[in-house]
Amino acid sequence: MIEFKVKAVTLDAAGNFSVLLVDNEEKKVLPIVIGELEAHLIAMPISGMLPPRPLTPDLLKSAIEKLGGIPEKVIITDIKDNTYFAEIHLRQNGRIIKLDSRPSDAIALAVRSNIPIFINTGLVEFTYDISDIKFEDGNA
Helix, strand or coil: CEEEEEEEEEECCCCCEEEEEEECCCCEEEEEEECHHHHHHHHHHHHCCCCCCCCHHHHHHHHHHHCCEEEEEEEEEEEECCEEEEEEEEEECCEEEEEEECHHHHHHHHHHHCCCEEECHHHHHHCEEHHHCCCCCCCC
16 A cells, blocks of 8 residues: 545546545655535645534544544545545454545545545556646635
């Protein structure tokens, strides 16, 4: 597994949102296309915005913690038919629990819980060199 982090949430000219995950050296980037709501849920805590009421990832984090769990990491596990898959790993009562998740939901929890995001090494072939990505003003 390789650790990645959220670099940005972007909007392209066609109106598609993506979350850009970069490796720790910021040489490789894995773009994952996500919906508008999901982009908002990831971008909010990164920009320091606090909602007046809990949003779904806030509720998930709270539920995990109230049930004695501790979010530990997120893993982007696979891609099938252009759809990425992820797992949320949490610890509860000394055991590891893996939850199947959409990557956007897992990432939204990760940025709220300050836990690492990993990708399986097999997904490296889907990354780009960060120099190939152009960042412009207006990124979410």
